[in-house]
Amino acid sequence: MSDLALKTYALSFAYDEGNELFCNVDFELHCGEIAVICGSSGCGKSTFCQCRVGIIPEIYDGYLTGKRELFGVDVATLRLPDMADRLFMVFQEPGAQLFSPTIEDELCFAPENLCWEHSLIEQKLTAALEKAGMSAFRYASPNELSGGQQQKIALACAFTVSPRLYIFDEALSQLDKEARLEMLVIIKQLAAEGNAVLMIEHSRENMHIADKIYKLEQKQLILQPKE
Numbered sequence: 458m459s460d461l462a463l464k465t466y467a468l469s470f471a472y473d474e475g476n477e478l479f480c481n482v483d484f485e486l487h488c489g490e491i492a493v494i495c496g497s498s499g500c501g502k503s504t505f506c507q508c509r510v511g512i513i514p515e516i517y518d519g520y521l522t523g524k525r526e527l528f529g530v531d532v533a534t535l536r537l538p539d540m541a542d543r544l545f546m547v548f549q550e551p552g553a554q555l556f557s558p559t560i561e562d563e564l565c566f567a568p569e570n571l572c573w574e575h576s577l578i579e580q581k582l583t584a585a586l587e588k589a590g591m592s593a594f595r596y597a598s599p600n601e602l603s604g605g606q607q608q609k610i611a612l613a614c615a616f617t618v619s620p621r622l623y624i625f626d627e628a629l630s631q632l633d634k635e636a637r638l639e640m641l642v643i644i645k646q647l648a649a650e651g652n653a654v655l656m657i658e659h660s661r662e663n664m665h666i667a668d669k670i671y672k673l674e675q676k677q678l679i680l681q682p683k684e
């Protein structure tokens with residue numbers, strides 16, 4: 458598998474014809490790297506990530522041009538199930554991605570669909586809940602949880618799958634300071650283990666862990682100078 462986790466060539470996208478959110482964007486993310494994308498609200502950060510992992514135009518319609526590669530393979534040739542063990546995206550609204558009756562079911566959903574051995578699922582599930590500080594909630598319903606707890610479970614789902622590419626769309630936004638700092642350590646560790654991490658962030662307090670910070674503005678992704 459290529460260690461170039463994500464690459465885009467001249468990527469442009471508009472929900473409405475002629476009204477591009479970004480134009481001709483070239484971007485690369487290597488394994489072992491953490492990149493942050495920031496930018497003003499509504500500038501198209503979430504949309505940019507959804508384009509790169511195939512949610513757009515697979516699920517949401519629009520006008521997409523350019524090329525996207527995931528680990529060296531053209532995303533247009535991949536089916537969503539082919540990507541399931543390579544990347545995990547934690548969405549901006551954690552509640553939107555939790556749909557199972559219990560946390561345990563939620564964490565098992567992807568591995569069971571990937572046909573993992575039961576013993577491996579159990580091992581990964583236990584470790585992921587512990588990492589997220591949510592072991593006590595294994596049999597709870599996602600609906601009973603606060604926004605911050607839902608966010609921890611969405612992160613635990615990512616840890617269970619252990620992909621090589623993690624995309625976190627403001628995935629720490631509802632955590633308290635202690636949990637947020639713990640999660641930043643875990644994210645740094647994921648990159649140190651050779652995984653690629655792409656974070657969309659509003660909070661400057663989370664950006665220091667990035668190797669590269671990009672700002673989406675005026676339809677371009679602009680690499681920011683190191684502070």
Ligand SMILES: Nc1ncnc2c1ncn2[C@@H]1O[C@H](COP(=O)(O)OP(=O)(O)OP(=O)(O)O)[C@@H](O)[C@H]1O
Nearest residue numbers: 472478496497498499500501502503504505517549
């Ligand atoms: N499925 C959709 N269909 C049509 N328009 C959409 C859709 N999703 C988002 N938009 C619009 O596209 C623009 C960019 O939205 P997006 O969510 O990508 O921005 P963002 O930078 O992630 O914003 P925020 O910082 O608030 O999360 C916004 O004007 C939004 O209303």
Ligand SMILES: [Mg+2]
Nearest residue numbers: 502503504549
């Ligand atoms: Mg967004």
